[in-house]
Amino acid sequence: MTKEVDKIMEQIEKDDIRFVRLQFVDINGKEQNVSIPPSADMDELFTNGTLFDGSSIAGFVDINDSDLIIKPDISTYSRLPWRADDSAVCRFICDIHTPDGKPFPGDPRSRLKKALADIGKKGLKYNIGPEPEFFIVDIDNEGYPMPYDDAGYFDVEPKDKGPDFRGEITFNLQELGFEVEASHHEVGPGQNEIAFKFDDALKTADAVMTFKTAIKAIVANMAAFDELDYRVTFMPKPFFGVNGSGMHCHQSLFKDGYNLFLDPDSETGLSQDALYFIGGLLEHAPALTAITNPIVNSYKRLVPGYEAPVYRAYGLKNRSALVRVPAARGKATRIEYRAPDPACNPYLAFTAMLAAGMDGIKNKIDPGEPTEINIYNLTEKEREERGIRLLPASLWEAYHAFEENQVMMDALGEHISEKFLESKYQEWDDYRVQVFGYEQRRYLDI
Numbered sequence: 031m032t033k034e035v036d037k038i039m040e041q042i043e044k045d046d047i048r049f050v051r052l053q054f055v056d057i058n059g060k061e062q063n064v065s066i067p068p069s070a071d072m073d074e075l076f077t078n079g080t081l082f083d084g085s086s087i088a089g090f091v092d093i094n095d096s097d098l099i100i101k102p103d104i105s106t107y108s109r110l111p112w113r114a115d116d117s118a119v120c121r122f123i124c125d126i127h128t129p130d131g132k133p134f135p136g137d138p139r140s141r142l143k144k145a146l147a148d149i150g151k152k153g154l155k156y157n158i159g160p161e162p163e164f165f166i167v168d169i170d171n172e173g174y175p176m177p178y179d180d181a182g183y184f185d186v187e188p189k190d191k192g193p194d195f196r197g198e199i200t201f202n203l204q205e206l207g208f209e210v211e212a213s214h215h216e217v218g219p220g221q222n223e224i225a226f227k228f229d230d231a232l233k234t235a236d237a238v239m240t241f242k243t244a245i246k247a248i249v250a251n252m253a254a255f256d257e258l259d260y261r262v263t264f265m266p267k268p269f270f271g272v273n274g275s276g277m278h279c280h281q282s283l284f285k286d287g288y289n290l291f292l293d294p295d296s297e298t299g300l301s302q303d304a305l306y307f308i309g310g311l312l313e314h315a316p317a318l319t320a321i322t323n324p325i326v327n328s329y330k331r332l333v334p335g336y337e338a339p340v341y342r343a344y345g346l347k348n349r350s351a352l353v354r355v356p357a358a359r360g361k362a363t364r365i366e367y368r369a370p371d372p373a374c375n376p377y378l379a380f381t382a383m384l385a386a387g388m389d390g391i392k393n394k395i396d397p398g399e400p401t402e403i404n405i406y407n408l409t410e411k412e413r414e415e416r417g418i419r420l421l422p423a424s425l426w427e428a429y430h431a432f433e434e435n436q437v438m439m440d441a442l443g444e445h446i447s448e449k450f451l452e453s454k455y456q457e458w459d460d461y462r463v464q465v466f467g468y469e470q471r472r473y474l475d476i
Contacts, residue, residue, distance in 0.1 A: 034104050035073045042068050042120060045109045051121040052080075052100055053239075055138055057089025057449050058324070059375030061243055064100070065119070076104050079127060089449035090126075090136050098134055099127040106236060111205040112247045123236050135445040138377035142232055145381045145441065149388065155284040156384050159228035159364070160238055162372040163275035165220045165268050166195060166249060169259040175268060177220025178260055190215045192222050199224060199248050206240060217337065218272040228280060228364075231384065235376040238277075242372070264372035266323070267330035274331030274338060277372045279383065280356070282364040283307070292363040298346060298400075299359045308353050309397040310390020311367055311383065312342050315352060317435035319421050320428035320454065321382040321442070322370035326461045329424050331371060334406050339368040342419045343401040350405040352421070353397075369421060378442060378450075385441030425461075429454040 042050070053063040064082065079101030084090040091098065102122035113119045126137035133140040146156060167175040181190040196213040203210055209227035216223045224245075226237065246262045253260035267274035283290040283303070291304035311318070323332060331338050337349065344353035354366040365387075370379055389395070398417065405418060422428035429451060432438055439447045 032073055035076050038076075038104060038107055039068070039072060041107065045118055045120065046115065047109065047118050047120045049117075049119045051110070051119055052102055052124050053121050054100060054124045054126060055239060055375060055377065056087045057136065057138060057375065057378075057446060058453065059138070059239075059373075059378070060088065061239055062087060063121070076102055078131075079124075081129075084126070084134075089446065089453060090134075097129050099129060099131075100124045101127055108206050108240070110244075110247075111202045112244065112251055123239070135443050136449060138375050138381075138446065139232075139235070141443060141446060142235055142377040142381045145384055146230075146232060149283075149384070153285050154290075156231045156380075157228055157282050157284060157364075158231045158234050158380055158383075159226075159280040160234065160277045160370070160376070161223060161225055161280075162238060162241065162264065162277040163216050163221060163223045164242075164245060164262050164264050164372065165218065165275060166192065166222060166260055166262055167220055167268065169261070175261075175263070177218070177269065177272075179215075180219045181215045182219070183215065183217045185215050195249055195252060196222060196224060198252060199245055202244055202248050203241065206244060208237065208241070216273070216275075218269070218274075221273065221275065231380045235380055238372075238376040266325070266328045266371035266373050275372055276331070276338065276368065277370045277374065278366050278368045279370055279379070280364045280366045281383065281387070283387075289361050289363050291365065292359060292361075294359070298355070299363065300355065303391050304355075304363070304365060305397055306390040306394055307387035308344050308355075308365055308390065309395030310386045310388065310393075311353055311365070312344065312397055313390065313395050314386035314435060314437060315342050315369070316422050316428065316431035317438040318382050318386050319369060320425070320432035321438070321450075322367075322374050322379045323428065324375070324425075324454070325373045326425050326457060328371050328373060329422070329428075332369065332421055332423070340421050341405045341413065342421065343405060343416075344397055345401045348400070348402055348405075351401055355400075378446070382438055382441050385437055389437045425454060426458050429458070 047068055049065045050068055051063050051065050055061055079099040081097055082100050083096050084098035085093040085096035102124045106123040108121055110119045125140050126134040128134050166178045168178045170176055179191040192215055200210050200213055211225045213224040249262045291301055293301035332340050334340055339352040343351045345351040346355045433451055
């Protein structure tokens with residue numbers, strides 16, 4: 031460890047770092063951090079970590095047992111490019127441990143690491159490539175958000191006001207080590223997407239958290255320079271009547287460098303394991319949705335008519351299905367699970383999707399024949415005849431499906447499952463007692 035620390039300390043000195051940010055996420059996927067100045071005892075920090083109060087973090091521990099240890103992953107060093115040189119900051123992504131040095135069972139990152147280690151014993155590697163969409167919004171004089179432009183899918187300037195934002199975001203992400211594949215305006219007004227390269231699930235989960243933080247900070251800095259009130263939201267459905275933001279997840283399994291989802295001799299190019307993996311995703315989709323779509327607002331997106339998948343089916347290239355198989359084959363063979371949204375905790379979402387797929391392989395869950403027609407155009411009777419069932423229509427339905435699904439509960443572990451459900455019960459109760467303007471306008475004259 032000493033040589034690694036010496037190398038990092040040289041880099042910290044070279045980058046003229048003034049503060050070191052120790053970053054982790056709570057059970058809801060909200061980024062947490064503590065900043066410290068670089069010091070001579072960094073070797074102790076990387077070897078044994080440092081104590082903090084875990085009772086103040088959502089889903090961690092109670093006040094009577096509050097001590098936890100934050101331990102940086104030395105391989106995750108990055109200088110934050112949007113910070114000025116005279117206040118340069120680097121960050122390390124951290125794991126959480128108990129005082130006796132064991133991984134804390136409530137740490138989402140550690141839970142994903144455990145899941146990957148379990149399949150690693152079989153020689154398997156789980157790769158995932160998410161596509162998190164986001165809106166750039168302006169805030170009006172009354173404090174309400176509105177899209178910062180009225181452009182649509184793949185529009186160009188001047189209708190699309192985002193090229194400068196996306197360009198600056200891309201440059202900064204590249205400095206952070208991202209391999210950005212494409213950026214463009216999405217379907218909704220003010221909606222954007224920046225796609226980055228497929229990778230190992232842990233690296234990708236880390237990247238999603240960095241991506242969200244970076245984009246918010248970069249747009250805020252650019253807006254402040256121009257004295258504008260633009261900001262970024264990853265809220266799944268910020269506006270009525272337009273498409274919401276998803277985070278489609280492309281995924282595959284590899285063994286010894288070979289893509290296990292590929293079978294060049296099959297009619298579809300998919301292996302039996304790929305089909306079973308799809309079967310697992312479809313079987314566990316109701317419970318899985320609680321994790322991949324974890325907030326009340328998520329279910330304002332998961333409705334027919336706005337390109338969001340709500341029907342439990344799979345198809346080859348069919349974007350109306352919950353699971354799509356893109357046309358690429360060879361090493362690029364993959365399954366796209368289309369329900370997740372960017373409000374999810376990526377560590378938990380990736381853990382849960384992996385567990386669902388692996389259960390499909392273990393129990394040989396047959397997904398049936400692919401659906402190759404637009405499911406949105408089918409009647410309810412036609413969907414029933416084809417055996418196409420619905421995803422949960424609300425957070426209430428989703429978390430009840432989760433608590434009845436032992437595979438999903440086991441994937442997250444007892445601690446996270448219990449704390450997650452407590453959080454969702456509270457969120458639903460808070461939501462259902464609210465009275466909204468829509469209700470007042472519609473029902474006041476009753």
